[in-house]
Amino acid sequence: MxxxxxxxxxxxxxxxxxxxxxxxxxxxxxxxxxxxxxxxxxxxxxxxxxxxxxxxxxxxxxxxxxxxxxxxxxxxxxxxxxxxxxxxxxxxxxxxxxxxxxxxxxxxxxxxxxxxxxxxxxxxxxxxxxxxLAGVTAWRALFDYGTLKPGAACLIHGGSGGVGHVALQLADSINATTLTTARSDDAQLLEQEFGADRVFDYHSDNLLAEVTAAVPDGVNVVLDHMSDEYLGLDIEAARFGGHIVTIGGADGHISDGFRARANELTVHFMTAAxxxxxxxxxxxxxxxxxxxxxxxxxxxxxxxxxxxxxxxxxxxxxxxxxxxxxxxxxxxx
The missing domain is CATH 3.90.180.10 (Medium-chain alcohol dehydrogenases, catalytic domain)
Incomplete structure (x- = not known):
């Protein structure tokens, strides 16, 4: 063969x-x-x-x-x-x-x-x-570790990627509010085909402000594929008792440990392997x-x-x- x-x-x-x-x-x-x-x-x-x-x-x-x-x-x-x-x-x-x-x-x-x-x-x-692999990763991140529930809000970084576009659909299938970061020229596809409620340009200098304006109480679950870039933003964007699940990134450290503790956040690192x-x-x-x-x-x-x-x-x-x-x-x- x-x-x-x-x-x-x-x-x-x-x-x-x-x-x-x-x-x-x-x-x-x-x-x-x-x-x-x-x-x-x-x-x-x-x-x-x-x-x-x-x-x-x-x-x-x-x-x-x-x-x-x-x-x-x-x-x-x-x-x-x-x-x-x-x-x-x-x-x-x-x-x-x-x-x-x-x-x-x-x-x-x-x-x-x-x-x-x-x-x-x-x-x-x-x-x-x-x-x-994309589906198994997204399922475990959102439901096993993120414990995403119907009506909750989730932020999915990289919504145009393999894991991201599947995660959007999984979240949408249970009527969660779906926010995602992506390139601006992918926004229409992500909204029309994959169920994104809001798409934020990941190049924006005001990304955190835009996310928090959309969900003032914070998101319940964050799925992060670049923890070295977004982990600080994730902690700021998550609501009290929220879950941050990171599936990728060469590095990433919790720079605001006090805020993470005060909001009793769970930060979970995982790999589908x-x-x-x-x-x-x-x-x-x-x-x-x-x-x-x-x-x-x-x-x-x-x-x-x-x-x-x-x-x-x-x-x-x-x-x-x-x-x-x-x-x-x-x-x-």
């Missing part, structure tokens, strides 16, 4: 299309023919070897195949697999961690059912491949099943900005690192 492999960590030229042996599923695994694979920012970090050093996360060992998100068709199931059958349409996430060398940039993967959920019949493979790597956390498939239910309704869509064939994986990574786009990038296989 064809797979994008890495023999060394590095830039985009480290990604090479190779012919490798098709994996054989074990008793608790299933073989999936991959029809589409999502491209995520975290893929570039793993490609460069930046994950694992001085952290509890596992860096895959060389050589390995990149890619976390996938959608495809079950072709074989192990003797102990009961929830899936050959021919099932499925989608999933979690292959970017050190727990598996079976990355999604390949024609076949052999993985356990805990990574997988059934893909609704009306959903295309490319959309299924786009929703996994832990759902795969840490058995004490909920199963990835449980969240995927929730997302599948929303995909079956008008409540959720994964916006695919561009698709690429497998042999153009380097170009997909170039777009991820250098270009602006709304939503997700997907590899078709």
């Amino acid at each position: 064809r797979a994008v492999r890495q023999q060394s960590f590095g830039g985009r030229d480290a990604l090479t299309l190779e012919s490798v042996q098709k994996p054989t599923p074990g008793p608790q695994e299933m073989l999936i023919e991959v029809r589409a694979a999502g491209v995520n920012p975290t893929d570039t970090y793993y490609r460069e070897g930046k994950v694992g050093d001085d952290t509890p996360l596992n860096q895959p060992t060389l050589p390995f195949t990149l890619g976390s998100d996938f959608a495809g068709i079950v072709r074989e199931v192990g003797d102990h697999v009961t929830r899936f059958n050959p021919g099932d349409r499925v989608f999933g996430t979690g292959l970017h961690t050190g727990r598996t060398q079976q990355g999604a940039y390949a024609e076949y993967i052999a993985i356990p059912p805990s990574f997988v959920a059934h893909l609704p019949a009306a959903i295309e493979f490319r959309e299924g491949a786009a929703i996994g 832990n759902l795969v790597e840490r058995p004490e956390l909920p199963d990835v498939s449980a969240v995927l099943r929730q997302l599948a239910g929303l995909l079956s309704k008008p409540d959720l869509t994964a916006h695919v900005a561009h698709t690429y064939p497998l042999e153009e994986i380097q170009d997909a990574h170039r777009t991820m690192e250098e270009d602006h786009f709304v939503g997700k990038l997907v590899i078709t296989i």
